[in-house]
Amino acid sequence: xxxxxxxxxxxxxxxxxxxxxxxxxxxxxxxxxxxxxxxxxxxxxxxxxxxxxxxxxx
Amino acid sequence: xxxxxxxxxxxxxxxxxxxxxxxxxxxxxxxxxxxxxxxxxxxxxxxxxxxxxxxxxxxxxxxxxxxxxxxxxxxxxxxxxxxxxxxxxxxxxxxxxxxxxxxxxxxxxxxxxxxxxxxxxxxxxxxxxxxxxxxxxxxxxxxxxxxxxxxxxxxxxxxxxxxxxxxxxxxxxxxxxxxxxxxxxxxxxxxxxxxxxxxxxxxxxxxxxxxxxxxxxxxxxxxxxxxxxxxxxxxxxxxxxxxxxxxxxxxxxxxxxxxxxxxxxxxxxxxxxxxxxxxxxxxxxxxxxxxxxxxxxxxxxxxxxxxxxxxxxxxxxxxxxxxxxxxxxxxxxxxxxxxxxxxxxxxxxxxxxxxxxxxxxxxxxxxxxxxxxxxxxxxxxxxxxxxxxxxxxxxxxxxxxxxxxxxxxxxxxxxxxxxxxxxxxxxxxxxxxxxxxxxxxxxxxxxxxxxxxxxxxxxxxxxxxx
Numbered sequence: 001x002x003x004x005x006x007x008x009x010x011x012x013x014x015x016x017x018x019x020x021x022x023x024x025x026x027x028x029x030x031x032x033x034x035x036x037x038x039x040x041x042x043x044x045x046x047x048x049x050x051x052x053x054x055x056x057x058x
Numbered sequence: 059x060x061x062x063x064x065x066x067x068x069x070x071x072x073x074x075x076x077x078x079x080x081x082x083x084x085x086x087x088x089x090x091x092x093x094x095x096x097x098x099x100x101x102x103x104x105x106x107x108x109x110x111x112x113x114x115x116x117x118x119x120x121x122x123x124x125x126x127x128x129x130x131x132x133x134x135x136x137x138x139x140x141x142x143x144x145x146x147x148x149x150x151x152x153x154x155x156x157x158x159x160x161x162x163x164x165x166x167x168x169x170x171x172x173x174x175x176x177x178x179x180x181x182x183x184x185x186x187x188x189x190x191x192x193x194x195x196x197x198x199x200x201x202x203x204x205x206x207x208x209x210x211x212x213x214x215x216x217x218x219x220x221x222x223x224x225x226x227x228x229x230x231x232x233x234x235x236x237x238x239x240x241x242x243x244x245x246x247x248x249x250x251x252x253x254x255x256x257x258x259x260x261x262x263x264x265x266x267x268x269x270x271x272x273x274x275x276x277x278x279x280x281x282x283x284x285x286x287x288x289x290x291x292x293x294x295x296x297x298x299x300x301x302x303x304x305x306x307x308x309x310x311x312x313x314x315x316x317x318x319x320x321x322x323x324x325x326x327x328x329x330x331x332x333x334x335x336x337x338x339x340x341x342x343x344x345x346x347x348x349x350x351x352x353x354x355x356x357x358x359x360x361x362x363x364x365x366x367x368x369x370x371x372x373x374x375x376x377x378x379x380x381x382x383x384x385x386x387x388x389x390x391x392x393x394x395x396x397x398x399x400x401x402x403x404x405x406x407x408x409x410x411x412x413x414x415x416x417x418x419x420x421x422x423x424x425x426x427x428x429x430x431x432x433x434x435x436x437x438x439x440x441x442x443x444x445x446x447x448x449x450x451x452x453x454x455x456x457x458x459x460x461x462x463x464x465x466x467x468x469x470x471x472x473x474x475x476x477x478x479x480x481x482x483x484x485x486x487x488x489x490x491x492x493x494x495x496x497x498x499x500x501x502x503x504x505x506x507x508x509x510x511x512x513x514x515x516x517x518x519x520x521x522x523x524x
Contacts (some may be wrong), residue, residue, distance in 0.1 A: 023391065
């Protein structure tokens with residue numbers, strides 16, 4: 001597992017605990033893989049410059 | 059026989075609705091085992107509805123524009139007395155629906171006959187209808203290949219001739235993708251056009267109701283029948299019905315048409331771009347416009363889908379995660395864990411992407427793009443090569459559709475009558491996506507009608523289901 005994946009797994013376990021969401025060990029690799037894709041998407045849109053008046057869509 | 063021809067024959071007393079329904083049920087019995095398009099067949103209900111149509115005709119009254127026309131329904135729509143499965147085993151024990159979904163009621167009011175419920179990706183979260191509980195729906199053009207999804211059962215039911223019409227939902231492409239892969243017309247109207255009451259939700263801010271047909275006139279017929287205001291859907295706009303049928307024959311004179319470039323000119327195989335190029339030639343579109351933020355819009359759609367989808371299912375994700383389809387579960391679990399800032403950023407970028415596209419519509423009335431990046435792939439295909447790079451095949455199917463549904467624009471999947479003209483491998487179906495400004499479905503029908511009259515657009519017949 002890469003450093004990035006280890007970090008994602010650690011974050012996932014912490015967030016799941018906060019949410020009261022049990023994560024079965026068998027499901028964890030798939031969850032990490034999906035979060036890795038989501039992190040890539042978040043990084044991609046994170047590069048879009050936004051001004052304070054750019055409001056969220058509704 | 060098209061839906062329009064069938065309805066005309068039944069309204070005129072030249073054809074019995076019961077006989078037409080019995081024929082449709084016989085077709086389902088004969089064809090569905092190979093395709094796995096239907097998960098429930100509502101034969102008793104269908105025959106009763108057909109008998110009511112015949113009685114209406116016999117009494118000298120008009121049963122409606124869809125008189126006696128068999129319709130298939132994605133199994134996330136409520137059908138009174140039937141459990142709304144939404145493709146999920148964990149909903150198998152849910153009580154039967156107490157009433158029909160709003161659009162089902164509208165279809166019944168127009169005389170349609172509901173034949174049954176169709177297969178889908180679990181909770182509509184997929185592009186292939188490879189449902190691990192119900193099995194995959196198979197593509198009528200090649201039974202070894204996917205039908206597309208998530209409304210794959212509805213698309214396959216129409217493409218194989220079991221029914222002339224079907225309905226589905228489209229959140230990220232779930233009507234347009236299976237329509238394209240199965241070679242039928244598919245319409246995703248503007249967000250807020252059709253009521254979603256009684257349709258099991260996936261992503262509230264992205265869910266659309268729409269329809270499938272082998273004939274563009276039939277597509278307009280069912281679109282017109284489903285319109286109507288429903289105060290119970292908080293997302294529905296209060297707009298009067300706007301006819302697709304009356305737009306069909308208007309032609310494209312005066313329309314400013316362009317092809318989308320940038321994101322829409324990459325991410326697929328040659329046949330996808332050839333289809334768009336050929337459609338542009340047919341419609342006289344000579345220039346290409348490149349919208350900004352399309353790829354970002356798609357990324358935003360992914361994050362919003364994960365987060366909102368997870369919210370719908372959080373209780374079951376906590377209580378019985380093992381009951382989910384593995385293809386669905388891990389993504390929904392991940393969606394529950396997204397940092398809030400990712401989702402807020404996605405909504406802000408989505409708003410910017412919407413603004414960028416609306417600016418394009420200052421100078422254009424219709425935009426042309428590929429619909430799917432490649433033809434239907436063999437069932438089980440996990441990875442595919444695109445531009446020399448191996449990418450996950452299933453999510454790639456939404457490359458061209460997700461940016462459009464993310465901002466609620468009306469769009470139509472229009473099949474090429476001759477897929478080989480676009481170089482489609484094995485002559486498998488290929489389609490073009492037509493995109494219009496909000497609330498301008500009429501422009502989609504004008505363009506699709508023009509393409510159909512030129513014999514450029516039509517639903518190719520699967521050789522095994524003629």
